[in-house]
Each structure stands twice: as C-alpha cells, then as structure tokens.
Amino acid sequence: MAYKVGMVSLGCAKNQVDGEVLMASLKNAGFETVDDAAMADIAIVNTCGFIESAKKESIEEILELAQLKKEGKIKKLVVTGCLGERYQAEMHKELPELDAVIGIGANGDIARLLTQMMEEDQYVESFPDKSKMPLCGERVLTTPSYFAYVKIAEGCDNRCSYCAIPLIRGGYRSRTMESIEEECRALVADGAKELILIAQDTSRYGIDLYGEYSLAKLMRRLCAIEGLRWLRVLYCYPDSITDELLETMAGEEKIVPYIDLPLQHASGKVLRAMNRRGDRQSLTALMERIREKVPGVVLRTTFITGFPGETEEDFTQLAEFAKDVQFERMGCFAYSQEEDTPAASLPDQVEEEVKEHRAEILMDRQMAIMEAQGLELVGQTLEVLVEGFDRYAECWFGRSYRDAPDIDGKVFFTTEGKRPRLGSFVKVTVTGCMDCDLTGELVE
Numbered sequence: 001m002a003y004k005v006g007m008v009s010l011g012c013a014k015n016q017v018d019g020e021v022l023m024a025s026l027k028n029a030g031f032e033t034v035d036d037a038a039m040a041d042i043a044i045v046n047t048c049g050f051i052e053s054a055k056k057e058s059i060e061e062i063l064e065l066a067q068l069k070k071e072g073k074i075k076k077l078v079v080t081g082c083l084g085e086r087y088q089a090e091m092h093k094e095l096p097e098l099d100a101v102i103g104i105g106a107n108g109d110i111a112r113l114l115t116q117m118m119e120e121d122q123y124v125e126s127f128p129d130k131s132k133m134p135l136c137g138e139r140v141l142t143t144p145s146y147f148a149y150v151k152i153a154e155g156c157d158n159r160c161s162y163c164a165i166p167l168i169r170g171g172y173r174s175r176t177m178e179s180i181e182e183e184c185r186a187l188v189a190d191g192a193k194e195l196i197l198i199a200q201d202t203s204r205y206g207i208d209l210y211g212e213y214s215l216a217k218l219m220r221r222l223c224a225i226e227g228l229r230w231l232r233v234l235y236c237y238p239d240s241i242t243d244e245l246l247e248t249m250a251g252e253e254k255i256v257p258y259i260d261l262p263l264q265h266a267s268g269k270v271l272r273a274m275n276r277r278g279d280r281q282s283l284t285a286l287m288e289r290i291r292e293k294v295p296g297v298v299l300r301t302t303f304i305t306g307f308p309g310e311t312e313e314d315f316t317q318l319a320e321f322a323k324d325v326q327f328e329r330m331g332c333f334a335y336s337q338e339e340d341t342p343a344a345s346l347p348d349q350v351e352e353e354v355k356e357h358r359a360e361i362l363m364d365r366q367m368a369i370m371e372a373q374g375l376e377l378v379g380q381t382l383e384v385l386v387e388g389f390d391r392y393a394e395c396w397f398g399r400s401y402r403d404a405p406d407i408d409g410k411v412f413f414t415t416e417g418k419r420p421r422l423g424s425f426v427k428v429t430v431t432g433c434m435d436c437d438l439t440g441e442l443v444e
Contacts, residue, residue, distance in 0.1 A: 002030055003118055006037035008065070009142065010058055011048025013149045013198050013234070013406075015081055019046040020139035022080060022110055029111030033140060038068055042076045042114060047083035049168060051336035058083045059095075066097035076117060078102065080110070086168045088127050103127035104169065108134045130155070130170035136179055145191040146385065146423030147230075147405060152180055152218065153199035158237065160264070161275040161342040162307065162335065165200055172201070174209045177218050184222050193423060194230040194385060195222065196404065202233050203240035203261075213240050216248040223254045229425065230254065230385070232404060236261040238286055239277055246293040256401035259290060260300040260329075266321035267314035270307050273346065280321050287325050298402045300329035303362060306355025307335045308346035315358050322362060326369055329408055332362045367436060370409075374433025381443055384411050384428045386420045396420060400428075400438070413440040 005026050009019035022044070027033045037043040043065045047058035058081075068074050076099040084091055084101045091101045100117045102110055105128035117124040135154055143149065156165050157172040184195055197219070199205060206214025215233070222231055231254050238261050249255045265271050268279030278286075291297055303318060322330065334355035337344050384398040390412065397410045413428045420426050420442070427443035 002032045003042055003114075004034050004040045005031045005042040005044065005114070006034045006040035007044040007046055008037045008061055009046040009081075010061060011046075011050065011054055011082065013196070014151055014200070015046060015048055016142060017139065017149050017151045017198070018081065018104070018107065019044075020142055021134065021137040022046070022107055023140040024138040025108070026111055026114070027140060028138065029115075031111070031114070037065060038073065040074055042078060042118070043068070043074045044078045044080055047079055047081040049081070049083035049086040050164065051333070051338065053336070055083060062095060062098070066095075069097060076100070076114075078114065078117075080104075080107070082168045085127070085130070086164065088125075092123060092125065098123070100124040103130075105130050105132040108132065108137075131173070133170075135173060135175045136183060143405075144387070144423065147194035147196065148187045148192045149196045149198050150180060150184055150187070151175075151199060152197050152202060152205050152215075156200035157204070158201060159275055161273065161346075162304065162338065164338045164341055167340060169200065172204060172208055174206050174214075176209065177206075177214070177221060180218060181221055181225075184228070185225055188225050188227045191423065193228070193425070194232065195228060196232045196234060198234050201235060201237045201240070203236040203242075203245065207240075213242055213245070216242065216245040219245075219248055219255055220252060223252045228254055230256050230401065232256050232258055232401075234260040234404060238263060238283065241286065241290065243293070246290060249297075250294045257294050257297040258300065258401055258404065259294070259297060260404070262302040264302065264304050265307065265310075265314075265318055267310070267317045270310055270314050270318075273309055274304075274307060274343070280317055284321065284324065298328040299325070300331075300404070300408070301327055302331040302333065304333055304335050305358035305362065306350040306352075308343055308350065309348040310335075310350055310358075319362060319365070323365065323369075326373070327366070328370070328373060328402065330362075330366045331407070332359045332366070334359045370436040371433055374430075374436060374438055377430045377438065378432060379430065381427050381429045382411065382438075382440070383425050384413065384440075386422055386424050386426055388422065395439075396442075398426070398428075409437045411438045411440055413442055415442040418442060 048054040078100040080102045085103045106126035153174045155170040266280040382400040386398040397412045428440040430440045432439040
C-alpha cells in the first residue's frame with residue numbers, strides 16, 4: 001500500500017529546501033505525496049525552532065494536526081526540522097500525539113523510518129549526528145516553477161551569542177561548486193528563471209572546501225547557465241563581503257544588484273556582546289563601499305532590538321544609523337532569549353515592552369523611508385517577473401529586482417486587457433507607491 005504523505009514546512013527558505021528534499025526521497029521510495037497535509041495518511045510538520053515566535057507557530061501547527069489525527073482524518077503525525085532537533089528529549093514527552101520525531105541527521109533515512117513507523121505501528125525517533133544530513137538531493141519544488149531556492153551550505157561557525165543555529169544545525173559545510181551547478185542547470189532546464197542562493201551565511205561559502213571565500217567564483221560559474229535570467233543571493237555576513245564579490249555583482253548582468261546582509265545592530269558595544277564585529281563607523285563605511293561598487297544596489301538588512309544591555313543610547317545609535325544609511329529593505333525583531341545560548345544568561349535583560357516598542361519605532365521609520373524611495377521611482381521603467389493576478393484590485397502583480405519573494409514587496413500593474421504569462425518578464429512604468437508596494441502600467 002502506498003501511504004499518502006503531506007508536509008507543512010515552516011520557517012526559513014533553508015528549511016523549505018530541506019522539506020523539498022525530504023518529500024522527494026519519500027516519493028522515490030514509493031510514498032504518494034499530497035499538497036495538503038490534512039488529506040494525508042502521514043502528516044509531517046517540518047518545524048522551525050529558531051526564536052520563540054517560530055517555536056510557538058510550530059507547536060500550534062502540530063496541535064492543529066493532532067486534532068485531525070484524533071478525529072481520524074490523518075493516521076500519523078511526524079516532526080522533522082529544527083524544533084525536533086533542538087528539543088530531542090522533550091518532544092514526545094511534551095507532545096505525546098507525535099508518532100515520530102526525526103532529527104536533521106536522519107533526513108536521508110526518512111523513508112525507512114516512516115515505513116517502520118507504519119508497519120510496526122509504534123513511536124519512532126532518530127537523532128544521528130548532524131553531519132549526516134544530506135547537503136543536497138532531488139527535490140519536490142514547493143515554489144512556483146519560475147523561481148527556486150538553492151542551498152549552497154549548511155550550518156554555521158559564526159557563534160553569535162544570541163543564536164541557536166550552531167546548536168541545531170552544527171558547523172559550516174559547503175557544497176561543491178559542481179554539485180550546485182548541476183542542480184542549478186536542472187532547475188533552469190525545468191523552467192526556473194530566477195535562482196536564489198541561500199545558506200546560514202552565504203558569503204562564507206567555500207572557505208571550508210577551497211580555503212577561500214568562493215561565492216563570487218560560484219556566482220560567475222552559475223551566470224554561464226543558458227536560460228537563467230536572475231541570480232540573487234541572501235544571508236550574506238558583513239565580515240566576508242569581498243571586493244571580488246562586489247565587482248562580480250556589478251559586472252555580471254544576470255546577478256541582480258540586491259544584497260541581503262543581516263547587520264543586527266550598529267552599536268559597537270552591543271555588537272561585541274553579540275559576538276559580532278564592527279561598529280557604526282565601520283558598518284557605514286561598508287554600506288558606502290557596497291553602493292559605490294554596485295550601482296543601483298538594493299540593500300536589505302535586519303536588526304535586533306532589546307538585546308541584553310542595550311541602552312537608550314545604543315538604540316539611538318541604531319536608529320540614527322538606519323536613518324543615515326536609508327536601507328531599501330529592512331526587517332526588525334525584538335530580541336528572543338533563547339535557552340542554551342550565551343546571551344540568555346547575560347545581565348541587564350531588557351523588558352519585553354521596551355524591546356517591542358523599539359522594534360516598532362524602527363519599522364515605522366523604515367516604512368516612511370521605503371514610501372519615499374518608491375515615489376522617487378515614479379516615471380522609471382522596471383523589468384518585472386509576473387507572479388499573478390489580483391482579482392480584488394483587478395490588476396497583475398510581480399517582482400522587480402528590488403524584491404525577493406516572500407520577504408519584500410510587489411509591483412502591481414495594469415495591462416489594458418493584455419494577459420501576461422506567469423513567470424514571464426515584462427516592462428512596467430512606475431506610476432505610484434502604495435503601502436511600500438509599487439504601482440504601474442505595462443509598457444507596450
């Protein structure tokens with residue numbers, strides 16, 4: 001009997017790719033994959049366990065599916081991903097509804113483990129060493145056919161004091177260039193126009209395999225793939241932004257001038273407590289260097305407010321830095337006190353209300369910056385990747401090079417009755433900006 005298996009994948013794009021690899025391995029082992037986990041015999045929750053809000057979302061999803069199991073609509077409930085890996089000892093005790101908890105090191109063995117669970121009708125768990133996690137594999141894509149994420153490395157060696165990722169995912173491991181290129185060629189052959197390179201720290205890519213930062217070399221190699229239109233990179237670390245990388249971004253037509261580098265803060269004191277390098281002066285110089293070397297670049301970053309010991313003066317430094325740099329894209333999160341991380345036991349923990357209020361201040365100011373930047377684009381013509389039709393607004397929408405999927409905005413545009421093809425590229429003249437999304441008209 002072919003068991004039906006469905007997955008709910010939570011958290012970041014890196015976890016999403018892991019889920020796609022898991023589903024492909026199950027499909028190849030004879031399981032029937034379905035899009036809706038609620039319609040499956042086996043429902044898998046591919047969890048996130050990074051910060052408190054993500055853990056809550058994972059648990060809520062597990063409990064919703066547990067109710068369906070209780071009602072007899074699904075047979076088995078399985079946890080994979082970061083939450084299960086992080087809380088190995090607690091998962092089954094706290095959530096007895098679970099039928100299996102599979103650590104990331106067992107991802108390559110999931111078909112055997114689920115078969116054992118079904119045939120023996122007993123609870124299964126497996127937590128081999130994290131290094132056994134496959135770095136790549138065949139995937140059942142959950143993104144639209146015209147774009148795909150490509151994970152170029154796993155794990156992290158940065159040891160930021162607030163972050164649980166090294167505990168969950170282990171040390172940094174790069175994939176070979178040959179492996180990545182082979183996957184990218186296959187994705188483009190299947191219709192992908194945009195490829196998005198991801199890792200916990202993409203700019204560190206290759207240091208473990210080749211003894212040097214090799215992201216620029218990898219990107220030049222991928223730009224040679226015929227049929228690829230856009231190559232985008234996320235999750236760069238500021239310390240490893242080389243001149244070679246910036247010159248490659250500026251010189252290769254297929255690489256979109258968009259760089260995502262989570263800076264987390266601008267106060268030197270707070271950054272040191274975070275076990276990160278730099279200060280307001282050095283980070284300002286880095287932003288200037290990037291903008292000088294990559295004309296028209298879109299800078300995206302994220303900040304953490306309310307880190308232990310963050311004073312009003314530290315926060316003012318951060319707010320002034322964000323105002324001075326005028327980031328095109330920005331996210332901001334209140335610090336989450338994560339157990340087993342060095343920052344969790346630091347003195348001077350900031351009150352929740354203060355953390356949240358500071359994050360709101362930064363985001364309110366950023367929305368005003370983005371609105372002003374959007375209005376400055378009025379009259380310009382942008383290349384837009386068509387993603388769909390909004391029947392309420394009665395217009396089409398897509399993304400320009402300025403926007404990464406899911407985390408950034410959209411371009412909404414009218415077409416005077418024309419029906420552009422999903423996944424195609426069209427020219428749109430910007431006519432306005434609304435809630436930080438651009439509006440425009442299709443160019444003939």
